[in-house]
Amino acid sequence: MNRRDDISGNIPGMMQEIGTRARAAAAELAFAPSEVRAQALEAAAAALERRAQEILAANARDMAAGREKGLSAAMLDRLMLDDERLQGIAGSLRAIAGQDDPVGRIMAEWKRPSGLHIRRVRTPLGVVGVIYESRPNVTADAGALCLKAGNAVILRGGSESFHSSGAIHAALLDGLRAANLPEDAIQRVPTRDRAAVAEMLRMSDHIDVIVPRGGKGLVGLVQREARVPVFAHLEGIVHVYLDAAASPEKALRVVLNAKTRRPGICGAAECLLIHEGIADSIGQGVIRALIDAGVEVRADKALRQLVPEAAAAGPDDWGREYLDMIIAARQVPDIDAAIAHIRRYGSDHTDAIITEDDAAAERFFARLDSAILMRNVSTQFADGGEFGMGAEIGIATGKMHARGPVGAEQLTSFKYVVTGEGTTRP
Amino acid sequence: MNRRDDISGNIPGMMQEIGTRARAAAAELAFAPSEVRAQALEAAAAALERRAQEILAANARDMAAGREKGLSAAMLDRLMLDDERLQGIAGSLRAIAGQDDPVGRIMAEWKRPSGLHIRRVRTPLGVVGVIYESRPNVTADAGALCLKAGNAVILRGGSESFHSSGAIHAALLDGLRAANLPEDAIQRVPTRDRAAVAEMLRMSDHIDVIVPRGGKGLVGLVQREARVPVFAHLEGIVHVYLDAAASPEKALRVVLNAKTRRPGICGAAECLLIHEGIADSIGQGVIRALIDAGVEVRADKALRQLVPEAAAAGPDDWGREYLDMIIAARQVPDIDAAIAHIRRYGSDHTDAIITEDDAAAERFFARLDSAILMRNVSTQFADGGEFGMGAEIGIATGKMHARGPVGAEQLTSFKYVVTGEGTTRP
Numbered sequence: 001m002n003r004r005d006d007i008s009g010n011i012p013g014m015m016q017e018i019g020t021r022a023r024a025a026a027a028e029l030a031f032a033p034s035e036v037r038a039q040a041l042e043a044a045a046a047a048l049e050r051r052a053q054e055i056l057a058a059n060a061r062d063m064a065a066g067r068e069k070g071l072s073a074a075m076l077d078r079l080m081l082d083d084e085r086l087q088g089i090a091g092s093l094r095a096i097a098g099q100d101d102p103v104g105r106i107m108a109e110w111k112r113p114s115g116l117h118i119r120r121v122r123t124p125l126g127v128v129g130v131i132y133e134s135r136p137n138v139t140a141d142a143g144a145l146c147l148k149a150g151n152a153v154i155l156r157g158g159s160e161s162f163h164s165s166g167a168i169h170a171a172l173l174d175g176l177r178a179a180n181l182p183e184d185a186i187q188r189v190p191t192r193d194r195a196a197v198a199e200m201l202r203m204s205d206h207i208d209v210i211v212p213r214g215g216k217g218l219v220g221l222v223q224r225e226a227r228v229p230v231f232a233h234l235e236g237i238v239h240v241y242l243d244a245a246a247s248p249e250k251a252l253r254v255v256l257n258a259k260t261r262r263p264g265i266c267g268a269a270e271c272l273l274i275h276e277g278i279a280d281s282i283g284q285g286v287i288r289a290l291i292d293a294g295v296e297v298r299a300d301k302a303l304r305q306l307v308p309e310a311a312a313a314g315p316d317d318w319g320r321e322y323l324d325m326i327i328a329a330r331q332v333p334d335i336d337a338a339i340a341h342i343r344r345y346g347s348d349h350t351d352a353i354i355t356e357d358d359a360a361a362e363r364f365f366a367r368l369d370s371a372i373l374m375r376n377v378s379t380q381f382a383d384g385g386e387f388g389m390g391a392e393i394g395i396a397t398g399k400m401h402a403r404g405p406v407g408a409e410q411l412t413s414f415k416y417v418v419t420g421e422g423t424t425r426p
Numbered sequence: 427m428n429r430r431d432d433i434s435g436n437i438p439g440m441m442q443e444i445g446t447r448a449r450a451a452a453a454e455l456a457f458a459p460s461e462v463r464a465q466a467l468e469a470a471a472a473a474l475e476r477r478a479q480e481i482l483a484a485n486a487r488d489m490a491a492g493r494e495k496g497l498s499a500a501m502l503d504r505l506m507l508d509d510e511r512l513q514g515i516a517g518s519l520r521a522i523a524g525q526d527d528p529v530g531r532i533m534a535e536w537k538r539p540s541g542l543h544i545r546r547v548r549t550p551l552g553v554v555g556v557i558y559e560s561r562p563n564v565t566a567d568a569g570a571l572c573l574k575a576g577n578a579v580i581l582r583g584g585s586e587s588f589h590s591s592g593a594i595h596a597a598l599l600d601g602l603r604a605a606n607l608p609e610d611a612i613q614r615v616p617t618r619d620r621a622a623v624a625e626m627l628r629m630s631d632h633i634d635v636i637v638p639r640g641g642k643g644l645v646g647l648v649q650r651e652a653r654v655p656v657f658a659h660l661e662g663i664v665h666v667y668l669d670a671a672a673s674p675e676k677a678l679r680v681v682l683n684a685k686t687r688r689p690g691i692c693g694a695a696e697c698l699l700i701h702e703g704i705a706d707s708i709g710q711g712v713i714r715a716l717i718d719a720g721v722e723v724r725a726d727k728a729l730r731q732l733v734p735e736a737a738a739a740g741p742d743d744w745g746r747e748y749l750d751m752i753i754a755a756r757q758v759p760d761i762d763a764a765i766a767h768i769r770r771y772g773s774d775h776t777d778a779i780i781t782e783d784d785a786a787a788e789r790f791f792a793r794l795d796s797a798i799l800m801r802n803v804s805t806q807f808a809d810g811g812e813f814g815m816g817a818e819i820g821i822a823t824g825k826m827h828a829r830g831p832v833g834a835e836q837l838t839s840f841k842y843v844v845t846g847e848g849t850t851r852p
Contacts, residue, residue, distance in 0.1 A: 027769070031792040112814055116807060123795055125825055208825055229655065229826050250848030257850035343453070354848075365843050366457040369549055377542060377846035386851065387842070388538055399551055399634055399839040400655050401827040413825040416813070417791050420803035422676030422780075424683035425812065 011191065015199040018154055018187050019206025022127045025184035026152035030124050034101040036179050041097035041144050044175025045090040048140070051171050052086055058167035059136065066160050078134045079160055089140045089168070092391060093175075096144045099390040102409040103150040115423045122412045124150030126208040129200045130393070131156045131222060133214035136164035142213065143172050143186045145393050149411035152185050154207065156200060158214070159192040166190075201226040211393050211406070216321075231406050233371075233397040235321040236266030237347040238379045241338040241364070243355035244277040248285065250376050251354045255286050257378040258352070260293050264323045266395060267350050267382030271318065272297075272329040273338045279331050280306055287329060295325045302331040319345030335360055339367050346370060348397040350382040371397050371404040437617065441625040444580055444613050445632025448553045451610035452578040456550050460527040462605050467523035467570050470601025471516040474566070477597050478512050484593035485562065492586050504560045505586055515566045515594070518817060519601075522570040525816040528835040529576040540851070545843045550576030552634040554837060555626045556819070557582045557648060559640035562590035568639065569598050569612045571819050575837035578611050580633065582626060584640070585618040592616075627652040637819050637832070642747075657832050659797075659823040661747040662692030663773040664805045667764040667790070668712065669781035670703040676802050677708050677780045678715055683804040684778070686719050690749045692821060693776055693808030697744065698723075698755040699764040705757050706732055713755060721751045728757040745771030761786055765793050772796060774823040776808040797823050797830040 029037070048055070059081040066076055108120045128151045130142040139155055146153035157165040169188040176183050189196045200207060201222060209229045212222040219232050240258055242251050258269035274283040284306040290297050291309055298317045299310035310329065317328040318341070332338045335353075342351050352374035353364040361375045372382050384392025384405030392405040402410035455463070474481070485507040492502055534546045554577045556568040565581055572579035583591040595614040602609050615622045626633060627648060635655045638648040645658050666684055668677050684695035698716075700709035710732040716723050717735055724743045725736035736755065743754040744767070758764045761779075768777050778800035779790040787801045798808050810818025810831030818831040828836035 030795060110814060112812065114807070114812065116803060116812070118813060121791075247848065253848050253850055261851055361845070365547075369456060369841060372842045372844060375843075375845040376848050377844050378850045380851040381540070381542060381844065381846075381849070386538065386540065386542070387544060388536065403840060404842045414829060415795060416798045416830045417801075418798060418803050418807065419787070419801040420807075422673065422679050422802050423807070424679055424804045425687055425806040 011193055011195040012199055019203050021184040022152040022154055023206055025182040026126050028182050029150045029185055037147055038097045040175040040179035040181050041093050043178035044172045045093040047171040047174035048090045055167040058163035061163045062161055075134055089137050092141055093144050096148050096391050102412050115420050117419045119417045120414050121417050123415050125411050125413045127152045129154045129207040129210040131212045133158040134160045136161040138213050139165040139168040142393055145391055145408055149408040151411055154187050156189040162192055204228045213394055231396040231402045233349050233395050235347045236349040237319055237321050238269050239271045239342045239346055239351045240269045241273040241353045243353055243360050244275040245357035246282055246354040247356050248282045251282050251286055252289055254354055254378050258380055259295055259327050261380045263325050267379045269379050270321055272327055273332050273341055276331050276333055295327055297327055297329050299329040303329050350379045352379050437619055437621040438625055445629050447610040448578040448580050449632055451608040452552050454608050455576045455611055463573055464523040466601040466605035466607050467519050469604035470598045471519040473597035473600035474516045481593040484589035487589045488587055501560055515563050518567055519570050522574050522817050528838050541846050541849045543845045546840050547843050548838045549841050551837055551839045553578045555580045555633040555636040557623055557638045559584040560586045562587040564639050565591040565594040568819055571817055571834055575834040577837055580613050582615040588618055630654045639820055657822040657828050659775050659821050661773045662775040663745055663747050664695050665697045665768045665777045666695045667699040667779045669779055669786050670701040671783035672708055672780040673782050674708045677712055680780055680804050681712050684806055685721055685753050687806045689751050693805045695805050696747055698753055699758050699767055702757050702759055721753055723753055723755050725755040729755050776805045778805050
């Protein structure tokens with residue numbers, strides 16, 4: 001277990017040291033064989049199980065402190081670990097160990113008339129900084145995913161989960177040692193002092209990318225202040241557009257799932273746009289079904305004339321992420337109005353069209369540039385696991401480098417390897 | 427022709443307006459068909475030929491001002507346009523028009539057991555800002571490459587080429603009009619005021635990436651100050667390592683070409699590392715050949731004992747980019763010392779090994795992370811054209827998004843397009 005505890009004092013100096021060690025570890029990891037990295041993850045899963053009592057005891061300390069601090073029931077639930085959740089974390093480490101290794105993969109290969117043989121090869125990105133809130137499992141998931149991609153990682157967890165994260169981190173270190181990899185490959189910031197976060201955001205020499213995991217407050221802070229590139233989404237203001245050519249059955253099924261399956265995730269639908277041609281038929285059916293399912297529907301005037309039980313939407317309801325059993329609903333005259341609404345109020349995360357009309361779907365796909373665009377699919381599928389990428393460290397809405405679900409592959413870079421036979425350029 | 431001339435006054439306001447128009451143009455370009463963008467480039471090439479006299483007259487104004495300002499002969503040469511160079515620019519526009527179009531290409535496509543069909547599709551990046559120095563041809567090359575990738579571009583050329591760039595820009599606008607594309611797709615900052623550059627570097631809402639084209643002063647400024655991602659390399663501190671198992675003939679041929687073909691380009695070799703086992707044989711032969719070819723070789727003590735005619739290297743000669751007929755030379759005890767030297771002094775641009783030993787080449791490739799690593803190849807091949815990418819806008823050494831030669835494909839992003847049949851998530 002990491003015996004360093006809450007350290008204060010020279011935060012910038014401490015963070016520089018952590019950064020320097022991460023950089024050195026990254027240089028070693030860059031050529032550590034795939035099976036050695038996988039072995040470290042397997043060993044970490046075993047250590048997690050072996051250390052279960054220790055981790056649960058550390059978690060009990062965090063839970064007691066959390067209750068004392070008056071954390072909400074939802075926050076306490078996020079923080080809580082039990083045997084089942086620990087098993088889940090260990091299982092997730094093993095799943096990441098078993099995934100395809102992106103590092104060293106040849107992305108493209110070609111020959112040139114000059115005689116050059118060119119390969120583009122995946123390499124680790126370098127050092128990843130992960131800043132997260134109360135869920136202690138992120139310590140394991142993020143640490144493992146970064147290691148999978150050959151990166152060193154600096155983990156900065158929330159203060160509520162300080163002891164839990166420390167105990168889980170100790171198991172990850174066991175795994176690194178078992179595989180003879182540098183312990184500095186997965187470092188944890190050993191202080192709750194928030195100055196450490198501010199420092200991380202400026203460490204562009206030591207950190208290649210920052211991944212914030214948490215609420216809008218944390219992500220917004222990181223996006224505003226970071227001088228290091230960030231993979232994140234600020235909000236998931238997810239739209240579902242019911243086109244004139246929507247199938248009634250698919251519309252009903254998809255919208256209900258997209259809103260109610262888990263209303264608190266970033267892929268949950270937050271706004272329903274309904275073509276006026278089907279508002280009176282499919283539209284009102286879907287709205288009534290949502291209300292029956294316990295969703296508060298905040299509708300515009302046109303839709304409230306059809307479904308008077310709906311609440312009235314105000315101007316604040318467009319572009320709003322409820323993360324709750326609430327949805328905004330608006331009637332639009334045509335697909336272009338739906339596209340214009342999404343461009344104006346969307347967050348480039350995930351947006352869907354329900355239609356049987358190929359031309360409408362093509363128009364929607366071509367004219368919107370959300371990271372994920374869907375047709376006749378529940379937006380709750382916006383997830384790396386569901387995409388088949390294995391675990392994800394988050395979903396990104398930026399246009400650079402990683403977009404959509406960020407898995408191990410998205411945590412890599414590449415280099416060109418060029419061979420010849422003494423080839424010179426004329 | 428763009429009739430706006432040197433504007434001063436409210437630079438931030440003007441730049442915001444340019445940025446807003448670029449964003450609007452980018453939204454239209456995102457779904458402009460491939461052939462329309464190619465047509466615009468063909469029409470621009472024709473307009474460039476049609477406007478040749480006008481462009482040469484504008485260039486004559488710049489040249490006269492340059493002479494008056496006392497620009498060096500080299501700078502005047504970079505600035506100068508004549509019929510042949512104009513033909514070259516037109517040819518390059520046509521070559522870019524003829525390249526494969528990256529936009530809309532399906533990068534990957536797969537199905538999931540859930541029924542989802544997922545495609546990853548290339549999209550334009552959005553708005554590119556290009557900041558360059560005296561070469562007026564960059565106006566055409568950079569404008570064309572951005573358009574090829576479906577991006578809007580904001581061009582900010584050097585003040586020396588102000589009129590030449592304006593005249594070339596006018597031809598690009600002709601091309602856009604001929605293809606019915608928005609003129610705001612290729613905008614030129616209509617002022618020499620340097621405040622416009624400072625503004626561009628902060629316009630992260632309006633510009634997705636900045637590409638600086640020019641010397642170390644410009645690139646360093648952009649890298650330091652930009653709040654927008656940057657594709658660039660600061661220096662090309664290119665190393666060639668002659669391994670113990672180097673072929674004498676390849677060593678001689680590649681090193682001479684890597685240094686002397688064009689010593690002023692970023693892929694020119696700047697430092698020669700020689701394994702001690704072959705210093706007395708291949709090493710001294712290569713050094714003597716360099717000296718005979720007119721290169722100043724600045725060697726360490728060990729190598730000067732073998733070749734006393736070599737100059738003495740000082741500590742400043744390691745990690746130095748001469749861009750001239752000068753090369754540093756150092757003897758190393760083994761390949762790991764060569765790798766350590768490159769890690770310490772290199773610039774992650776291009777580094778090469780000369781060896782017949784596959785294991786040595788593999789070690790070199792695995793343990794270094796330069797954007798381009800070569801074996802038995804002249805480093806002068808570090809170029810998008812030579813890589814088969816068509817024109818390039820520059821070479822990047824960052825790890826994020828684009829690395830190595832940056833061509834049209836590297837100026838794109840992607841999105842996921844997901845289709846189903848009313849698919850819901852359990």
